[in-house]
Structures are given as structure tokens and as C-alpha cells.
Amino acid sequence: MSTLTPTTTTVAMHMSDGIINAPVSALFGVIALAGLAFCVWRARTDLDEKTVPMAGLVAAFIFAVQMINFPILPGVSGHLLGGALAAILVGPYTGALCIAIVLVVQALLFADGGVTALGANITNMALISTFVGYLVAVAAYRLIGRRSASVGRLGVVAFLAALCGTVAAATGFVVEYALGGAAAESLGTVAAYMWGTHALIGIGEGLITAVTVMAVARARPDLVYLLRTQARTSHDPIGVPA
Amino acid sequence: MTTTSHPRRVSRRTFLAAFAVAALLIAGIVSYAASSSPDGLDSATLRGCETVEVNGAEELSGNCIAQHATDHAMASSPLADYSVRGIGYTNGIAGVIGVLVTLAVAVGLFWLIASRRSARSTSSADGGR
Numbered sequence: 001m002s003t004l005t006p007t008t009t010t011v012a013m014h015m016s017d018g019i020i021n022a023p024v025s026a027l028f029g030v031i032a033l034a035g036l037a038f039c040v041w042r043a044r045t046d047l048d049e050k051t052v053p054m055a056g057l058v059a060a061f062i063f064a065v066q067m068i069n070f071p072i073l074p075g076v077s078g079h080l081l082g083g084a085l086a087a088i089l090v091g092p093y094t095g096a097l098c099i100a101i102v103l104v105v106q107a108l109l110f111a112d113g114g115v116t117a118l119g120a121n122i123t124n125m126a127l128i129s130t131f132v133g134y135l136v137a138v139a140a141y142r143l144i145g146r147r148s149a150s151v152g153r154l155g156v157v158a159f160l161a162a163l164c165g166t167v168a169a170a171t172g173f174v175v176e177y178a179l180g181g182a183a184a185e186s187l188g189t190v191a192a193y194m195w196g197t198h199a200l201i202g203i204g205e206g207l208i209t210a211v212t213v214m215a216v217a218r219a220r221p222d223l224v225y226l227l228r229t230q231a232r233t234s235h236d237p238i239g240v241p242a
Numbered sequence: 243m244t245t246t247s248h249p250r251r252v253s254r255r256t257f258l259a260a261f262a263v264a265a266l267l268i269a270g271i272v273s274y275a276a277s278s279s280p281d282g283l284d285s286a287t288l289r290g291c292e293t294v295e296v297n298g299a300e301e302l303s304g305n306c307i308a309q310h311a312t313d314h315a316m317a318s319s320p321l322a323d324y325s326v327r328g329i330g331y332t333n334g335i336a337g338v339i340g341v342l343v344t345l346a347v348a349v350g351l352f353w354l355i356a357s358r359r360s361a362r363s364t365s366s367a368d369g370g371r
Contacts, residue, residue, distance in 0.1 A: 012323075013281055016311035040355060047356040050254075056349035057261045063344040064269035067324065067337050069277040076285045077277035094352070101348045105340060111314040111322035173283060182310035190286060190307070197282030219252040219260075 013066065013079060014103065014113030014121045015173065022116070024180025029119030035127045036100055042093040046225070054223055055090045059098035061212075062086060066102065070204050078201030081125045081169055084133025084161040085209045089216060091225040092134040099126035124172035133165030141230055151214050154227070158213040159206035166205045170198035262345075269337030273324075287311070 020028075047055065062082035069077035082102070086095030100122050106112040113121050140157040174191045181190070213224065221227050252260075280288055291306035302309050316322065321339065326332035 012284055015283060016287075016308070017314065018310045018312035019287060019307060043352075044355055044358065047352050048360075049356070052349060052352045052356050053258055054261075055352045056345050057258060057265065059348035060341045060345035061261060061265040061268075064265040064273075064337065064341050067269055067273040067276060067333075067340075069279065069281060071277045071279060072282070075279050077279040077281050079276075079281055097351065098348060101351065102344055105344050105347060108316055109319060109321050109343060110324055110336070110340060111316040111319050112324070114312075115315045170282070177307075181307070183307040184305070185290070185307050189289075193286045193289065194282065197285065201282050216257075216261075220254065220257045223254075223257070 012112055013069075014106065014125070015117040017114030017116045019114075019182060020117065020120055020176050021180040021182050024176060025116045025119060027119075027179075028123045028176060029116075032100075032119040032122040032127065035123065036097065039093040039096045039100075043091075043097060046091045046094050051090065051094070055094045055098060058086050058090050058095070059101050062098060063102045063105065065208060066106075072197060072200040072204065076197060078197065078204055080205045080208050081129050081166055082205075083125060083129030083131075083169065084137060084158065084165040084205075085212055087130045087134035087165075088137050088158055088161065088209070088213050088226045089224060091229070092131050095134070096126045096130040099130060120173070120176050124169040124176075128172045129165035129169035132168035133161040136164040137161035137226055138230065141226060149227075151217050154217050154224075155210035155214045157226075158210040162206040162209035163199075163202035166198050166202035167195060170194045265341050265345075266338055269341045270334040273333050273337045274331075284308075 017025075062080070062085065065080045066082065067079070069079045072078045081099070083095065083099055086098045089095070090098065103113060103118065103121050103126060107115055107118055107121075137157055137160075140160045141154075144153055144156060171194075174187070174194055177190055178187050181187070217224050217227065279285075287307040288302075289306055291302040291304040291308060293300050294303050295301075314322070320327050321336050322328070324333055324336045324340075326335050326339075
């Protein structure tokens with residue numbers, strides 16, 4: 001039963017329609033489409049009979065975990081975005097597509113995240129958080145995981161990647177609000193609040209990402225994209241020989 | 243700490259099945275324990291407003307970003323707000339449906355991308371097995 005005035009819902013998780021004005025929503029729609037098209041083109045080299053089931057399950061798993069809001073402050077919660085997790089497990093291109101599929105299903109089927117806001121939501125959570133998470137994961141892995149790889153070190157890498165990816169996604173919203181925010185709320189206030197809450201959400205996201213990546217690496221290290229592609233010359237106990 | 247001699251203790255099929263079961267359990271059961279507070283983005287848009295009941299419907303009073311939000315185009319979807327037709331306690335059922343739909347869409351799309359690639363790389367026009 002929708003009324004003429006927008007009502008707050010208990011489980012809305014992503015940006016609604018109307019928060020960002022139409023031109024900026026359209027601009028980010030174009031950016032999202034271009035980014036996803038590029039990902040489809042690049043994902044072709046990562047997807048085969050072996051990796052398709054894993055990639056599909058990563059998308060389904062992230063849909064599930066996004067439902068789990070955890071408290072971060074009194075009256076404020078957070079949930080996993082999943083960009084870094086997807087990037088570490090199936091690579092940044094396939095990973096971005098995983099998150100985009102989750103967001104489209106949430107918007108069209110569950111009325112979560114506005115339809116006109118899909119471009120901005122996909123840009124923030126599917127593109128920015130996935131690629132920032134992946135870049136941080138690669139850098140951190142080279143710094144601390146490569147020489148003496150252990151599942152624990154991989155967990156630290158995953159935590160850092162997820163934390164950075166989440167704060168980066170929040171920054172995406174701040175930029176969109178600066179360009180086309182419909183409200184009079186000052187940019188500084190919005191930015192400070194977004195970064196503060198998402199630093200806390202990022203800690204939760206980091207823990208979930210670390211636990212998940214470590215579990216997969218223990219069972220099937222060959223199914224972790226980061227371990228597969230960041231080939232090491234040393235004898236590494238958790239990676240598999242190429 | 244580290245697995246050394248036998249890095250593959252789990253068969254691929256077993257691993258994928260366990261991963262799927264984990265997703266279904268999280269969406270179907272753990273979801274009931276989730277916090278119902280607005281998330282970081284939502285609470286950012288709600289700053290400055292209070293939710294008041296007007297004639298049985300929730301409305302926002304005050305001054306905040308969320309007042310600019312328009313109603314969702316899909317608000318009448320039977321699964322809107324992660325419940326089945328708005329019936330209470332159907333959160334987990336909606337979650338399981340969401341996991342299965344996401345899995346189907348993702349596998350379908352990824353299989354399509356993968357088969358286009360094999361169609362290109364093989365000379366036969368019969369791509370996608």
C-alpha cells in the first residue's frame with residue numbers, strides 16, 4: 001500500500017529514487033552501463049566451465065549476506081556490500097558483475113534501491129567497491145602475503161581490502177550527492193557522517209570477508225582468484241602450482 | 243595453520259554444494275536475526291527527521307534528505323521489502339527465493355559470456371555445450 005508521501009521502510013538498504021536529481025542519476029546510469037560492458041568484455045577470459053558455477057554462487061552468497069544487517073551504533077546498522085569479497089574470489093570483472101546482478105534483483109524484485117538510482121548504486125557498490133577492494137587486495141597481498149603465505153595472512157589482506165572498498169563506495173555516494181543532491185543538507189555534514197558510519201561498517205564487512213575468504217582458501221585454494229593469479233615463485237603452502 | 247601436503251581435501255562438487263547451503267541458511271534463517279535499524283546510507287538520509295504515525299502510515303517530519311525520496315516503482319512487487327506479499331515472518335522465504343533467483347540469473351549470464359568466448363575460440367559455429 002503506497003501512499004503519496006514516501007514512507008520509511010525497515011529494510012531499505014540502498015539509495016532510493018529522488019535522492020539524487022535526474023540528470024546526475026542518468027549520468028551515473030551511463031557510467032554504470034559503460035563500466036559493466038567493459039567488465040563483460042574482460043570477464044570472458046576469466047569465465048569457463050570451472051569458474052561459472054563458483055561465480056554464480058558468489059553472487060547468490062552476497063545476496064544472502066547483504067540481508068544480514070549488523071548494529072554499528074545505537075539505531076544504525078550496516079551490511080556487507082561484497083565488492084572486495086567478490087573480487088578476491090572470482091576477480092574484479094566477474095566480481096563487479098556479481099554485485100550488479102545482486103543490485104538489479106534487489107531493485108526489481110524486492111523494491112530495495114531505486115530503479116532510477118540503479119546507476120549510482122551500481123557505480124558505488126559494484127564498480128567502485130569491487131575495484132578499490134581488488135587493488136588494495138593485490139597491494140596488500142604483495143606486501144604481506146606473498147613471501148610466506150598463510151591462510152591467516154590472506155585473512156588480513158581480505159579485511160583491509162573490504163574496509164577500503166566500503167569507504168570508497170561511501171565516497172561514491174558523497175560525490176553523487178555533491179553533484180546532484182536533491183536536499184539542502186550540507187555536503188560536509190553528509191560526507192562526515194557517511195565516512196564515519198562506513199568506517200564502522202567496513203570493519204564488519206572486513207571480518208565477514210576475511211572469514212569467508214579464509215574458509216574458501218582452506219577448502220579449495222584453487223578457487224580463490226587472488227591466489228590463482230598472483231603467482232608466486234616461492235613454494236607456497238596454500239596456493240596451487242600453476 | 244597452513245595446509246601443506248594436500249591442498250585439495252574437498253571435492254569441487256562438495257565445496258560448491260556447501261557454499262550453496264551456506265547462502266540458503268544465511269538468507270533463510272540467519273536473516274531473522276538481522277538488525278532492523280536503518281543502515282549507514284539510510285540513516286544519513288534520515289538525519290534531521292523524525293518518523294511520525296499519521297493515520298496509520300509512517301511519515302517523516304522535520305528536514306532531511308529522505309524526504310526527497312519518491313515511492314519505489316516496484317513497491318507493489320509481491321516480494322517488496324523482503325517479505326512475501328507483506329505477510330509477517332516470511333523474511334526467510336523471500337531470502338531463499340532471492341538467493342535462487344540471483345543464482346539463476348548469475349549462472350545464466352556467466353554461462354552466456356563463457357560460451358560466447360568458446361564460440362569465438364573454436365572454429366565451429368556450435369558454441370556453448
